[in-house]
Amino acid sequence: MTEEIKRVARRHLATQGADLSLRAVARELDIVASALYRYFPNRDALLTALILEAYESLAEAAVAAEAAVDRADGRGRWYAVWRGVRAWALAHPAEYGLLYGTPVPGYSAPADTVTPASAVVLLLVRIVVDADLGPGPVSTPMTEPLRADLRRLIDEQPGDLDENRLALIFAGWTQLFGLVGFEVFGRLDQTVTAVSDYFDHQAALMADLVGLPG
Amino acid sequence: MTEEIKRVARRHLATQGADLSLRAVARELDIVASALYRYFPNRDALLTALILEAYESLAEAAVAAEAAVDRADGRGRWYAVWRGVRAWALAHPAEYGLLYGTPVPGYSAPADTVTPASAVVLLLVRIVVDADLGPGPVSTPMTEPLRADLRRLIDEQPGDLDENRLALIFAGWTQLFGLVGFEVFGRLDQTVTAVSDYFDHQAALMADLVGLPG
DNA sequence: GTCTATAACGAGATAGAC
DNA sequence: GTCTATCTCGTTATAGAC
Incomplete structure (x- = not known):
């Protein structure tokens, strides 16, 4: 699931520019935004993961x-x-x-x-x-x-x-x-x-x- | 007034990082955020003005x-x-x-x-x-x-x-x-x-x- | 326990009516 | 110029499902 989130977030970055919206990522995963907090403590943590991957x-x-x-x-x-x-x-x-x-x-x-x-x-x-x-x-x-x-x-x-x-x-x-x-x-x-x-x-x-x- | 707005916006950019909040600018000018739209059609227009100035x-x-x-x-x-x-x-x-x-x-x-x-x-x-x-x-x-x-x-x-x-x-x-x-x-x-x-x-x-x- | 959903707060940009 | 309404957002508290 963590991988799934990163995959979608990466794609959002690629298409939407530097703006990364947790809500948009969650929407695409058919999940509510707050559910993401099970996997990443906050938006910055997701960003850090994406940066390291990049x-x-x-x-x-x-x-x-x-x-x-x-x-x-x-x-x-x-x-x-x-x-x-x-x-x-x-x-x-x-x-x-x-x-x-x-x-x-x-x-x-x-x-x-x-x-x-x-x-x-x-x-x-x-x-x-x-x-x-x-x-x-x-x-x-x-x-x-x-x-x-x-x-x-x-x-x-x-x-x-x-x-x-x-x-x-x-x-x-x-x-x-x-x-x-x-x-x-x-x-x-x-x-x-x-x-x-x-x-x-x-x-x-x-x-x-x-x-x-x- | 347009100059006043740009001056405040420039200062906000300088202190607050890349985020430019129309509300914050308006707050400082003691007007309501939507009043800014009288001088700039939208946030991008204000950005363009700031970019040219920069x-x-x-x-x-x-x-x-x-x-x-x-x-x-x-x-x-x-x-x-x-x-x-x-x-x-x-x-x-x-x-x-x-x-x-x-x-x-x-x-x-x-x-x-x-x-x-x-x-x-x-x-x-x-x-x-x-x-x-x-x-x-x-x-x-x-x-x-x-x-x-x-x-x-x-x-x-x-x-x-x-x-x-x-x-x-x-x-x-x-x-x-x-x-x-x-x-x-x-x-x-x-x-x-x-x-x-x-x-x-x-x-x-x-x-x-x-x-x-x- | 582990996950998810609901609802809410405070912040934002913007549009329209006055 | 204002006020109001609608939309976005990140985040959290809480309650419920497996």
Whole structure:
């Protein structure tokens, strides 16, 4: 039954936009709204469940796309993650909005969502680590607090990576979700028409910036 | 009176998150909620007015920040726009969400919002044009449809610019709003603590990528 | 015990009559 | 401008069915 509720709620999100109505979900299940409270203590709990599911779904899509590429082809893996994230977002725009759009008013994400939220960027990090590029170029000096932040993140991960390279990966990560957000939220509509080409081209630009050979 | 309503609504957006309650606005104005319909046909019309105002406010902030820098200092002007956009977004998070977050369900932005929405990217373009960098590096080949898109955009603008350079500027533009979105929507919270330093560093990385000297 | 329905509260957007 | 009425919503207390 919990699964059934989530399934319907997910579909409502997909068709109706960010508004999720408990009453509408219950109506479709031929159930009264208050009956939902047997399965979820409140609306936020249902939202949290949907958010966690969405993070996992996105991560699965990205991992699956990336896994289909030859391990030695770092640039191919990079492109695969980018395209995988974009394809998932276009197929699940409302869920994408839930994850990366305006936070739901009055809703604060529990701490459990931090780990699944970082799956994609970790994938990008792994690709670059596998490429074994050596220390990154010191294009711009870092302040000490920033360097400490990045070192801390590097220490949590296996493999060889320095702060400069990580900053470049983060640029790629921000670019990826910035671009997908622009497209999903319609902010590209009157500007670029060849969106797929544009996306691929930007993916290549950022792969260059990160230093992936190819 | 219309101005009064907008003023109060803007303040409500700023303090209360994305939820805009007509009743709350009316309550504060000591009138009844339905009286608002004398000035705005519905909630969406009020939203449209707020969105247009927000675009203008953001553009003004960016222009003002950029105007304070020596015309010859391209990199300084680039940084000023980035910091100006970030400062505005942090000061007006709900309005930022209105402009760049999840689209309001059932609300579609009228065409009037296209021009004010492009003010910031035009500012970035102008800075790069003023730097007179010559043709950009052909880092990655473009498809013909993409090249046509970019040429069309270039033709709408004065100055000397080629497609490759414009693609790099767009990367900077996406990066800027991706980064600001991450911060405003709290997606950076458990990752980077020295956010200002991180932001400045990314601004420098993208200025390098675009080719601004300094 | 476990689930569901009924009814209610307070909040909201909106339409129409005055 | 107001007031009233109708619709939505999340949520809870309570009562009843299996």
